[in-house]
Amino acid sequence: MTFFKNIMYSFKKYKFLLSQLVSRDFKVKYKRSILGIIWSLLYPILTMSVMALVFTKMFKMSTPGVNYLVYLMSGLVIFNYFNEASNLAMSSVVANFSLINKVYMPKYIFPLSKCLFVGINFLLTLIPLYAIIFITGTNVNIYHLLLPYMFFCLFLFTLGMGFILSAVSVFLRDMFYIYGVVITLWTYMTPIMYDISIIPENLLFIFKLNPIYWFIKFARDIILYNVIPGLNVWIYCGVFALGVLFLGMFVFKKTQDKFIYYV
Amino acid sequence: MKKEDIMIELNDISMRFNLGIEKGFSLKQGFVDMFKKEKRKKEKNEFWALSNVNFKVKKGEVVGFIGSNGAGKSTLLKVVAGVMKPTKGVVLTYGNICPMIELGAGFDMQLTARENIYLNGAVMGYSKELIDEKFDEIVEFSELKDFLDVPVQNFSSGMVARLAFSVATIVNPEILIVDEILSVGDIAFQAKSEAKMMEMITGGTTVLYVSHSLEAIKKLCNKVVWIEHGEVQKIGDIAVCDEYMEFMSRK
Numbered sequence: 001m002t003f004f005k006n007i008m009y010s011f012k013k014y015k016f017l018l019s020q021l022v023s024r025d026f027k028v029k030y031k032r033s034i035l036g037i038i039w040s041l042l043y044p045i046l047t048m049s050v051m052a053l054v055f056t057k058m059f060k061m062s063t064p065g066v067n068y069l070v071y072l073m074s075g076l077v078i079f080n081y082f083n084e085a086s087n088l089a090m091s092s093v094v095a096n097f098s099l100i101n102k103v104y105m106p107k108y109i110f111p112l113s114k115c116l117f118v119g120i121n122f123l124l125t126l127i128p129l130y131a132i133i134f135i136t137g138t139n140v141n142i143y144h145l146l147l148p149y150m151f152f153c154l155f156l157f158t159l160g161m162g163f164i165l166s167a168v169s170v171f172l173r174d175m176f177y178i179y180g181v182v183i184t185l186w187t188y189m190t191p192i193m194y195d196i197s198i199i200p201e202n203l204l205f206i207f208k209l210n211p212i213y214w215f216i217k218f219a220r221d222i223i224l225y226n227v228i229p230g231l232n233v234w235i236y237c238g239v240f241a242l243g244v245l246f247l248g249m250f251v252f253k254k255t256q257d258k259f260i261y262y263v
Numbered sequence: 264m265k266k267e268d269i270m271i272e273l274n275d276i277s278m279r280f281n282l283g284i285e286k287g288f289s290l291k292q293g294f295v296d297m298f299k300k301e302k303r304k305k306e307k308n309e310f311w312a313l314s315n316v317n318f319k320v321k322k323g324e325v326v327g328f329i330g331s332n333g334a335g336k337s338t339l340l341k342v343v344a345g346v347m348k349p350t351k352g353v354v355l356t357y358g359n360i361c362p363m364i365e366l367g368a369g370f371d372m373q374l375t376a377r378e379n380i381y382l383n384g385a386v387m388g389y390s391k392e393l394i395d396e397k398f399d400e401i402v403e404f405s406e407l408k409d410f411l412d413v414p415v416q417n418f419s420s421g422m423v424a425r426l427a428f429s430v431a432t433i434v435n436p437e438i439l440i441v442d443e444i445l446s447v448g449d450i451a452f453q454a455k456s457e458a459k460m461m462e463m464i465t466g467g468t469t470v471l472y473v474s475h476s477l478e479a480i481k482k483l484c485n486k487v488v489w490i491e492h493g494e495v496q497k498i499g500d501i502a503v504c505d506e507y508m509e510f511m512s513r514k
Contacts, residue, residue, distance in 0.1 A: 020385035028373050102368040103386055104345035104360075257348040261281060
């Protein structure tokens with residue numbers, strides 16, 4: 001109990017710093033661009049268009065019964081959140097060494113602020129997603145109100161990964177390169193642009209060990225197939241989120257006092 | 264000595280650095296580290312930046328730290344400020360700490376002066392209300408009113424230092440940690456900033472002050488801690504300065 005009390009206390013105390021770090025990221029991100037924040041809306045549409053073009057025209061990819069654009073876009077926004085947030089979180093501690101070395105502040109604040117910053121961006125990318133949903137005439141049902149559960153799980157999972165990656169990369173700078181390769185593999189191992197039905201039965205279990213598969217499935221069950229995700233999907237999302245979050249918190253807490261020696 | 268008078272208490276503080284740590288920074292070494300954690304610690308050439316440091320600081324005391332370069336003074340300040348966690352021992356501090364070890368921590372060069380005042384203030388642990396309240400005071404002291412909405416990257420280094428100094432010195436901390444008296448900017452601002460620091464130091468707060476200027480130490484401090492090779496050589500009044508002088512001249 002005291003553990004959670006401590007977290008709440010620390011959160012309250014550093015709320016302002018956290019909001020400053022997040023708003024700093026926003027200001028810096030769009031500082032010199034003419035379109036500014038519109039890029040947050042435009043960018044996902046443009047990348048999706050490119051991928052849709054490549055996969056439908058060149059690889060003749062299709063998803064029977066549902067609109068391919070919506071299929072692709074729903075997978076993309078979820079995976080892109082994870083990709084961008086986990087990468088930024090990974091480098092956040094190393095990038096802020098000069099701060100850590102001068103002033104006391106809880107170090108978890110750096111990965112957390114990155115996951116929040118990309119999270120706000122993620123919410124913005126829902127606008128182009130829904131634009132595609134409306135344009136393609138995909139049915140919107142009441143179940144959409146269940147999606148925040150998955151968003152929350154995705155956030156916690158990514159935060160947990162951010163803790164692990166940022167802590168490990170302090171001791172092992174090779175992590176930046178290793179993770180670059182891992183995330184590429186991860187992208188292709190996640191059914192973003194293809195349907196999971198093309199995977200041979202005997203390999204399917206590997207794909208189902210991927211937490212992001214479940215997050216994406218949760219979204220697609222609602223958006224494309226108009227059904228409430230099965231109980232197992234709810235459970236997988238929650239368990240992966242909390243499991244990785246707690247693992248991340250454990251790793252980070254164990255190692256954070258040693259960060260200072262690796263400055 | 265009454266218990267409530269104590270502001271800082273250091274109990275048997277030791278701080279170890281691993282000098283070899285920078286060398287083996289690779290995947291291979293990383294794996295070796297992971298599995299042979301205990302073993303490797305013994306192999307490496309260790310360096311004790313501080314060993315068994317004990318002292319207490321009472322409320323209102325101005326404590327000067329002297330010692331040659333690399334003696335562990337700055338490490339000690341960082342331990343008190345909470346930036347570093349000691350390898351051994353316990354640090355107890357009672358009251359909010361303002362570490363003026365390096366100014367402008369967390370400045371983002373792409374942001375404007377106005378934005379940086381809030382960001383840097385947050386980094387220093389100020390609340391939003393405090394910065395709102397003191398904002399005009401900060402701007403006035405820094406004399407940068409006309410440049411508030413200019414990105415800091417377009418500032419001269421003196422202007423950046425002035426802004427950083429102004430943000431750092433608006434609080435009245437219960438414990439002030441100073442690494443050399445800072446006088447920044449042009450001649451006029453130097454005098455102003457020095458006066459401001461003197462005001463903070465002599466204003467009745469508890470101060471930890473590191474300096475190589477024995478004159479300043481003698482003038483400001485009522486307690487002196489002499490550190491050499493990470494160990495406390497002597498704690499006493501300003502007479503310690505003279506012993507230190509003698510020690511240095513013999514070297």
